[in-house]
Amino acid sequence: MWSLAVASPHPAAAFAAARPRRRPRPAAAPSHRGVNPQRWRCEKTQAWSFWSSLRASDLPGGLYGDVSKNMLKPAAAVSVEQAEASAHLPKGDMWSVHKFGGTCMGTSQRIQNVADIILRDPSERKLVVVSAMSKVTDMMYNLVNKAQSRDDSYITALDEVFEKHMAAAKDLLGGEDLARFLSQLHADVSNLKAMLRAICIAGHATESFSDFVVGHGEIWSAQLLSFAIKKSGTPCSWMDTREVLVVNPTGSNQVDPDYLESEKRLEKWFARQPAETIIATGFIASTPENIPTTLKRDGSDFSAAIIGSLVKAGQVTIWTDVDGVFSADPRKVSEAVILSTLSYQEAWEMSYFGANVLHPRTIIPVMKYNIPIVIRNMFNISAPGTMICQQPANESGDLEACVKAFATIDKLSLVNVEGTGMAGVPGTASAIFGAVKNVGANVIMISQASSEHSVCFAVPEKEVAAVSAALHVRFREALSAGRLSKVEVIHNCSILAAVGLKMASTPGVSATLFDALAKANINVRAIAQGCSEYNITVVLKQEDCVRALRAAHSRFFLSKTTLAVGIIGPGLIGRTLLNQLKDQAAVLKENMNIDLRVMGITGSRTMVLSDTGIDLAHWKEQLQTEAEPANLDKFVDHLSENQLFPNRVLVDCTADTSVASHYYDWLKKGIHVITPNKKANSGPLDKYLKLRTLQRASYTHYFYEATVGAGLPIISTLRGLLETGDKILRIEGIFSGTLSYIFNNFEGTRTFSDVVSEAKEAGYTEPDPRDDLSGTDVARKVIILARESGLKLELSDIPVRSLVPEALRSCSTADEYMQKLPSFDQDWARESKDAEAAGEVLRYVGVVDLVNKEGQVELRRYKKDHPFAQLSGSDNIIAFTTSRYKEQPLIVRGPGAGAEVTAGGVFSDILRLASYLGAPS
Ligand SMILES: NC(=O)c1ccc[n+]([C@@H]2O[C@H](COP(=O)([O-])OP(=O)(O)OC[C@H]3O[C@@H](n4cnc5c(N)ncnc54)[C@H](O)[C@@H]3O)[C@@H](O)[C@H]2O)c1
Ligand SMILES: N[C@@H](CCO)C(=O)O
Ligand code: NA
Numbered sequence: 052m053w054s055l056a057v058a059s060p061h062p063a064a065a066f067a068a069a070r071p072r073r074r075p076r077p078a079a080a081p082s083h084r085g086v087n088p089q090r091w092r093c094e095k096t097q098a099w100s101f102w103s104s105l106r107a108s109d110l111p112g113g114l115y116g117d118v119s120k121n122m123l124k125p126a127a128a129v130s131v132e133q134a135e136a137s138a139h140l141p142k143g144d145m146w147s148v149h150k151f152g153g154t155c156m157g158t159s160q161r162i163q164n165v166a167d168i169i170l171r172d173p174s175e176r177k178l179v180v181v182s183a184m185s186k187v188t189d190m191m192y193n194l195v196n197k198a199q200s201r202d203d204s205y206i207t208a209l210d211e212v213f214e215k216h217m218a219a220a221k222d223l224l225g226g227e228d229l230a231r232f233l234s235q236l237h238a239d240v241s242n243l244k245a246m247l248r249a250i251c252i253a254g255h256a257t258e259s260f261s262d263f264v265v266g267h268g269e270i271w272s273a274q275l276l277s278f279a280i281k282k283s284g285t286p287c288s289w290m291d292t293r294e295v296l297v298v299n300p301t302g303s304n305q306v307d308p309d310y311l312e313s314e315k316r317l318e319k320w321f322a323r324q325p326a327e328t329i330i331a332t333g334f335i336a337s338t339p340e341n342i343p344t345t346l347k348r349d350g351s352d353f354s355a356a357i358i359g360s361l362v363k364a365g366q367v368t369i370w371t372d373v374d375g376v377f378s379a380d381p382r383k384v385s386e387a388v389i390l391s392t393l394s395y396q397e398a399w400e401m402s403y404f405g406a407n408v409l410h411p412r413t414i415i416p417v418m419k420y421n422i423p424i425v426i427r428n429m430f431n432i433s434a435p436g437t438m439i440c441q442q443p444a445n446e447s448g449d450l451e452a453c454v455k456a457f458a459t460i461d462k463l464s465l466v467n468v469e470g471t472g473m474a475g476v477p478g479t480a481s482a483i484f485g486a487v488k489n490v491g492a493n494v495i496m497i498s499q500a501s502s503e504h505s506v507c508f509a510v511p512e513k514e515v516a517a518v519s520a521a522l523h524v525r526f527r528e529a530l531s532a533g534r535l536s537k538v539e540v541i542h543n544c545s546i547l548a549a550v551g552l553k554m555a556s557t558p559g560v561s562a563t564l565f566d567a568l569a570k571a572n573i574n575v576r577a578i579a580q581g582c583s584e585y586n587i588t589v590v591l592k593q594e595d596c597v598r599a600l601r602a603a604h605s606r607f608f609l610s611k612t613t614l615a616v617g618i619i620g621p622g623l624i625g626r627t628l629l630n631q632l633k634d635q636a637a638v639l640k641e642n643m644n645i646d647l648r649v650m651g652i653t654g655s656r657t658m659v660l661s662d663t664g665i666d667l668a669h670w671k672e673q674l675q676t677e678a679e680p681a682n683l684d685k686f687v688d689h690l691s692e693n694q695l696f697p698n699r700v701l702v703d704c705t706a707d708t709s710v711a712s713h714y715y716d717w718l719k720k721g722i723h724v725i726t727p728n729k730k731a732n733s734g735p736l737d738k739y740l741k742l743r744t745l746q747r748a749s750y751t752h753y754f755y756e757a758t759v760g761a762g763l764p765i766i767s768t769l770r771g772l773l774e775t776g777d778k779i780l781r782i783e784g785i786f787s788g789t790l791s792y793i794f795n796n797f798e799g800t801r802t803f804s805d806v807v808s809e810a811k812e813a814g815y816t817e818p819d820p821r822d823d824l825s826g827t828d829v830a831r832k833v834i835i836l837a838r839e840s841g842l843k844l845e846l847s848d849i850p851v852r853s854l855v856p857e858a859l860r861s862c863s864t865a866d867e868y869m870q871k872l873p874s875f876d877q878d879w880a881r882e883s884k885d886a887e888a889a890g891e892v893l894r895y896v897g898v899v900d901l902v903n904k905e906g907q908v909e910l911r912r913y914k915k916d917h918p919f920a921q922l923s924g925s926d927n928i929i930a931f932t933t934s935r936y937k938e939q940p941l942i943v944r945g946p947g948a949g950a951e952v953t954a955g956g957v958f959s960d961i962l963r964l965a966s967y968l969g970a971p972s
Pocket of ligand 1: 619620621622623624625653654655656704705706707709710727728729757758761788814815816817818947948949950953
């Protein structure tokens with residue numbers, strides 16, 4: 052964890068009391084989401100006034116004065132000198148503090164834009180902290196480095212610095228202002244030249260020499276901006292913050308502000324130069340001995356925060372080039388959203404995890420006075436930005452509001468120290484972390500279960516070798532005596548953290564997080580949650596990290612449930628499904644928060660792949676123009692290796708046995724499988740059982756509703772009966788859309804072969820219609836339902852009456868079969884007439900007999916008033932006779948073949964999957 056720079060006691064009260072004040076108003080809780088910046092500011096003003104009034108009145112001697120009279124009541128705590136100085140403080144409303152970084156000050160045009168933003172700020176008093184123009188700080192360090200290494204080219208490098216600022220000044224300014232700026236710039240550059248020469252001769256620069264040189268970047272940019280503002284007629288001063296900000300170095304490349312001293316100096320500065328608009332240099336400061344120094348990393352943000360706290364600003368606005376703080380790294384989660392508010396603590400957590408927020412130390416000075424910080428995009432003024440402030444209580448307590456954001460850290464290793472000798476032995480943890488400290492490694496996260504048999508912690512990958520070696524040395528004895536069993540290193544780990552203040556009081560947050568990870572088939576190696584409950588940290592394999600981030604992010608409704616889809620077999624069903632997906636995509640996104648992306652389509656010869664999703668309006672053209680040779684392994688890898696999509700599903704729209712043989716491996720990889728292909732569930736029993744066992748044991752789903760009755764709810768009805776404890780006695784029905792159509796339409800003068808052709812044309816038949824006519828397709832459905840009901844049958848156990856004449860069974864192609872079929876029309880006409888004469892119809896039925904544990908597939912005759920005789924078109928009818936539905940069976944009836952209904956059944960399985968994965972149902 053970072054170490055927090057502890058602010059020294061703040062002389063707020065004295066300074067605040069010495070300033071004219073407004074009458075305190077009751078605190079108004081700042082509204083939480085979607086408020087405009089202007090309102091933020093105004094609400095915060097009220098909150099702030101209340102706070103500061105409390106502090107002032109808390110002071111001994113009651114320093115608070117009546118603002119309407121602008122009255123000052125100097126008391127013992129305020130010196131006469133201070134009181135006099137404060138008389139020079141700008142009067143009126145509170146300060147609005149802004150900070151513009153190097154990018155914002157990158158060019159003369161941008162400096163002008165900054166000036167415009169400042170001029171538009173309606174606050175009466177404005178203090179603007181600026182960084183050097185972009186790249187200037189590096190150029191300045193470069194000067195010092197060159198001089199130190201006695202490289203004469205520092206002279207030309209200094210000329211470049213001069214030119215850059217001169218050019219910007221010429222663009223921005225004219226007349227006397229330009230002349231004044233250039234003459235100062237000239238004088239500064241001459242001094243620098245002399246100083247760099249001295250450094251060059253000495254071959255060495257002290258830190259303060261270097262800081263002095265580098266700080267000029269801020270001085271020039273502050274001057275430029277101040278002149279640019281003055282140009283519009285608004286009085287404006289610039290402040291060299293080395294005269295004001297006093298800091299003490301704290302060793303570890305950090306500094307602590309000396310607030311008391313800084314405040315005194317600030318008052319003196321105001322006494323000399325009262326101004327309503329001030330441009331202050333960021334980054335630079337002085338030591339108590341008046342030696343120039345800097346505020347180190349992110350120094351300008353820190354300057355703004357310190358100054359903001361010294362003047363008790365109404366708000367500190369940090370201008371940057373992003374719209375605000377995102378709910379997750381937008382490079383990894385494209386649906387990441389800008390957060391309208393963050394609490395100070397949440398901002399800390401996020402910045403720790405590398406989010407583009409503020410350095411924690413930047414937050415401390417303003418947090419003390421409850422001053423809001425707003426992060427805004429200078430290049431997109433219309434974006435309201437993110438406000439970091441004290442958060443109002445989350446009364447709704449909903450999951451959505453309690454996790455604010457997610458962050459990740461890569462390149463970590465877990466170290467696991469394990470052994471029975473640790474339990475109840477005080478000092479073990481100290482010994483472990485003492486050894487880690489001795490090698491200078493940074494511990495990022497620690498977890499120890501209360502059994503005390505193991506401690507695990509995460510360190511940066513680059514430090515783990517040293518840590519492991521140190522632990523082996525430190526615990527050599529314990530390891531050889533068996534008190535410790537191992538010191539183990541797990542490489543290539545990442546941390547995923549969920550951050551949110553309100554997780555603390557909301558049950559179910561961690562359950563939801565872990566559920567999302569489980570459903571994306573992500574293994575969690577270690578977990579930590581501090582008592583503050585501001586963040587839940589999980590350690591995972593680095594390769595899973597982006598997927599985990601996306602799964603978690605989408606689960607908390609920060610974004611949509613995204614599902615990466617791979618379509619195998621764009622034949623009749625496959626292409627109809629693609630059309631349905633295309634037509635429904637927008638509605639799913641809008642109404643159900645589901646984002647389906649087809650990442651690949653493969654036929655048997657060619658395939659097309661996409662990293663972000665194929666345009667479903669043009670997939671056919673793409674499959675012709677952009678296709679590559681089909682390769683199922685590559686296709687599957689493409690889907691599973693895409694880290695952007697946490698959930699992946701393969702939809703097998705072929706009738707191919709070899710495609711079906713891969714389901715087990717795909718499910719093992721965490722890829723869900725959905726199919727209308729009957730081959731896997733009606734194939735060898737042992738393989739089927741293995742597949743179903745895996746499916747039950749994992750979070751990976753395998754759905755196949757369309758294998759029986761196409762889109763009709765057959766499998767789901769059977770499941771419903773079984774799962775609620777009903778006992779299935781018999782399932783009987785017409786399971787073939789093709790054969791149903793044939794016998795429903797084979798009447799009068801029409802020939803059998805014509806009707807078969809019609810069924811094929813209508814898209815009811817299998818790719819090879821002999822699969823239907825032979826009864827095999829029905830037998831497969833019988834097997835699927837029998838196995839679903841618990842019978843352990845093989846396809847060969849089902850006696851089947853084939854309707855393919857003996858002579859046509861050897862046809863090598865479906866076309867040959869269709870050509871030869873008319874020669875058997877006479878036989879069929881006879882069979883049909885016989886039935887007709889008896890007042891009966893022919894129907895091809897399948898039966899699952901649970902009582903006798905067998906299945907049958909037969910051509911039967913039914914009386915014309917039998918329900919099976921009443922069908923039309925490609926209707927299927929399936930009657931479930933069960934303990935509960937004994938007298939009258941439960942009947943499902945409707946079209947059981949055809950492109951639209953079948954694709955619809957597959958689509959509905961996809962949506963069922965999305966809902967299992969967390970989409971609203
Ligand atoms: N047609 C229906 O009414 C219906 C109803 C329920 C279930 N089904 C099932 O739907 C599936 C598809 O039926 P269809 O009518 O669309 O068939 P189809 O012949 O029109 O389409 C199958 C597609 O899969 C492709 N294919 C075959 N082997 C492949 C492989 N190894 N790799 C990639 N692609 C391959 C083919 O080239 C073809 O494009 C079948 O399993 C069928 O049983 C169909
Ligand atoms: N060929 C099959 C498609 C539906 O599985 C039928 O005719 O019923
Ligand atoms: Na079905």
